[in-house]
Amino acid sequence: MKLSAVILLAASATTSVAADKVSAWKITSLSSGDRSNLCDRQIQTCQNNCGGPDEAPMAFCNSTTMAWGCGCKAKTPDFETWNWPVPAADCSGSNQVCQANCNAASGDRNK
Numbered sequence: 001m002k003l004s005a006v007i008l009l010a011a012s013a014t015t016s017v018a019a020d021k022v023s024a025w026k027i028t029s030l031s032s033g034d035r036s037n038l039c040d041r042q043i044q045t046c047q048n049n050c051g052g053p054d055e056a057p058m059a060f061c062n063s064t065t066m067a068w069g070c071g072c073k074a075k076t077p078d079f080e081t082w083n084w085p086v087p088a089a090d091c092s093g094s095n096q097v098c099q100a101n102c103n104a105a106s107g108d109r110n111k
Contacts, residue, residue, distance in 0.1 A: 032063065058070065066090075068086050
């Protein structure tokens with residue numbers, strides 16, 4: 001039996017403008033309901049990518065740490081990392097913080 005897996009830990013990004021305007025993003029800051037929903041979507045994505053629940057014995061997502069993994073019985077999961085729900089949400093959250101920090105910095109320069 002061939003078993004292939006992709007296992008990643010959720011990354012958190014920190015972006016800062018100035019010492020007094022530091023704004024950070026951590027995916028674990030999402031509400032428990034949002035993290036649970038995101039983990040459900042992550043597991044479903046793995047199962048769909050593998051060909052069904054029985055073909056994805058290593059599909060997991062920890063809604064506390066947001067660590068996740070996907071392992072298929074017969075193939076290597078073939079989605080790019082940014083197409084998985086947890087990394088996509090983490091990237092989106094980091095981007096929103098980055099834009100907010102840039103906007104705040106732009107406002108400071110205009111004073």
